[in-house]
Amino acid sequence: MNRYIEIKNVFAIVILLCGFAVHAQNIPNEYLAEAADNNPGLKSRFSEYMAALERVPQAGALPDPQVTFGYFIQPVETRLGPQKFRISVMQMFPWFGTPGVKEDAATEMARSKYEVFQEAKSRLFYDVKSTWYNLYFTRKAIDIIIENITILNTFRRIALTKLEAGLASAVDVLRAEIEIAELENRLALLRDNYSVMQTGFNNFLNVDDRRSVHIPDSLMNVDIVLSRKALLDSIRNGNHQVLQMEFMEASYEMQEIAAAKAGKPVLSLGIDYMVVDKGENTMNGLSESGRDAVVFPMVGISIPLYRKKYTSMAKEAVLMQESAQTGKLERINLLETTFEKAYKDYRDADRRIILFNNQTKRARQALELLHTAYETDVQNFEELLRMERQLLSYGLELEKAHTDKNAAMAFIYYLMGK
Numbered sequence: 001m002n003r004y005i006e007i008k009n010v011f012a013i014v015i016l017l018c019g020f021a022v023h024a025q026n027i028p029n030e031y032l033a034e035a036a037d038n039n040p041g042l043k044s045r046f047s048e049y050m051a052a053l054e055r056v057p058q059a060g061a062l063p064d065p066q067v068t069f070g071y072f073i074q075p076v077e078t079r080l081g082p083q084k085f086r087i088s089v090m091q092m093f094p095w096f097g098t099p100g101v102k103e104d105a106a107t108e109m110a111r112s113k114y115e116v117f118q119e120a121k122s123r124l125f126y127d128v129k130s131t132w133y134n135l136y137f138t139r140k141a142i143d144i145i146i147e148n149i150t151i152l153n154t155f156r157r158i159a160l161t162k163l164e165a166g167l168a169s170a171v172d173v174l175r176a177e178i179e180i181a182e183l184e185n186r187l188a189l190l191r192d193n194y195s196v197m198q199t200g201f202n203n204f205l206n207v208d209d210r211r212s213v214h215i216p217d218s219l220m221n222v223d224i225v226l227s228r229k230a231l232l233d234s235i236r237n238g239n240h241q242v243l244q245m246e247f248m249e250a251s252y253e254m255q256e257i258a259a260a261k262a263g264k265p266v267l268s269l270g271i272d273y274m275v276v277d278k279g280e281n282t283m284n285g286l287s288e289s290g291r292d293a294v295v296f297p298m299v300g301i302s303i304p305l306y307r308k309k310y311t312s313m314a315k316e317a318v319l320m321q322e323s324a325q326t327g328k329l330e331r332i333n334l335l336e337t338t339f340e341k342a343y344k345d346y347r348d349a350d351r352r353i354i355l356f357n358n359q360t361k362r363a364r365q366a367l368e369l370l371h372t373a374y375e376t377d378v379q380n381f382e383e384l385l386r387m388e389r390q391l392l393s394y395g396l397e398l399e400k401a402h403t404d405k406n407a408a409m410a411f412i413y414y415l416m417g418k
Contacts, residue, residue: 026219026406027132031205035128036121038206045120052110060103065091066270086274090298095264105254112247118417119240124204126414130407131201132213137403138194139215144395145187151367151388152180158375172381179385183392219402221353224409228343231412235335238417242335245328249321256317263310268300335415342411349405356398363391 036042071085156176162168199209226234236242304310370384 026216026222027129028214031128031132032125034205034207035124039124039204040206042117042120042124045117049110049113049117052106052113056103056106056110059106060099062094062099063092065089082276084275086272088270088272088298090268090270090300092302093267093269095261095266098258098261098264101254101258101261105251105258108247108251108254112244112251115240115244115247119244122240122414122417125418126410128201128204129410131197131204133219133403133407133410135194135197135201135213136215136219137399138190138197140399141396142187142190142194144392144399145183145190148388148392148395149180149183149187152176152183152385155371155374155381155384155388156180159381162377167377168381175381175385179388219406221402221405222409223350224346224412231343231416232336232339234416235339236332239331239335239415240417241331242328243417245324245331249324249328252317252320252324256314256321259310259313259317262313263304263307265304266302268298268302270298270300272298339412339415342408342415346405346408346412349401349408352397352401353405356394356401360391360394360398363387363394367391 066089068088068090069085070088072083153176156173159168159172159176163170163173198213201213202209202211224231367384367387370387374381374384
């Protein structure tokens with residue numbers, strides 16, 4: 001019963017636990033909580049787990065008792081009178097420990113289903129986080145492009161002023177307008193992409209597609225505090241797909257034991273109850289009719305002579321154990337390879353944050369100098385536009401690096417089963 005209480009409160013536990021890792025990963029806590037509460041796919045996996053739990057009492061139950069009823073069309077005379085009908089009750093008892101072993105096998109299989117649910121939860125949280133980070137980047141890209149359009153409009157006005165004064169060519173104005181048109185087209189595409197991603201994000205949470213998503217002005221530059229070795233150990237020991245394989249292997253071990261016990265004799269116990277009709281006993285002249293007669297208890301034994309079936313059941317369980325073992329090893333190897341790539345992406349993004357943060361500052365300073373130089377007719381307009389494009393590129397790369405770092409962290413946490 002305590003096991004059921006624990007599992008039925010699992011969603012509340014999930015919501016509490018996810019709060020510990022959320023703040024460090026920037027995404028607001030309420031989004032993961034909503035995903036845990038509302039996502040249909042996660043609810044489906046949880047229902048599958050609850051269904052697997054219901055198989056546990058089924059596996060440990062005894063066979064149903066057999067009740068037979070017999071009515072004598074031609075009464076059989078006994079000392080107490082003619083037999084009217086009889087009722088027999090028989091209960092079969094498997095070999096000692098068989099129900100417990102079957103229940104243990106069903107329990108381990110239910111635990112493997114629980115890990116399927118946990119894997120679905122971890123994957124859902126990663127999808128929510130990665131989509132939210134993409135929304136952040138798209139939102140920042142929109143802001144950066146709007147800022148650069150404003151800068152280009154400023155350059156365009158300066159070029160027009162200089163053109164009117166005869167100090168610049170009409171080509172400068174046209175170049176500025178070309179750059180503005182390209183950025184406006186890019187801006188429209190980004191806004192469309194943001195709308196599509198917002199719909200996908202809200203669908204993960206199973207809320208209104210059009211609901212706005214809170215995006216902060218910037219992401220905190222947080223780091224993974226565990227070492228690379230500690231991360232790998234955590235993945236090997238905590239990944240839900242690995243744990244699922246372990247519980248499946250344990251279940252097949254119990255099934256192998258249950259197969260061996262199924263080949264043992266089965267004991268049957270029962271009673272036979274007869275009802276005797278009223279009447280004169282002509283054999284001894286006594287009037288002792290109408291009394292019920294209870295015969296001796298019945299004992300039976302079922303001997304499994306045909307061993308091929310039970311041998312095959314045990315061999316099947318052994319082969320499934322081997323399958324679970326090799327599947328677990330394959331999964332660990334794949335996880336290690338996947339982790340190395342994610343960890344490489346994390347470190348690369350961390351380096352890019354430092355690089356493009358400095359490059360953005362330098363490009364902004366250079367652009368200010370070129371702006372001043374162009375106003376004083378010292379610098380040409382083409383160089384000014386080139387540096388503006390460089391500033392735009394560095395600004396986008398910086399935000400992309402922040403996004404990639406957080407997405408890589410989220411994926412590593414997913415591999416760890418967080």
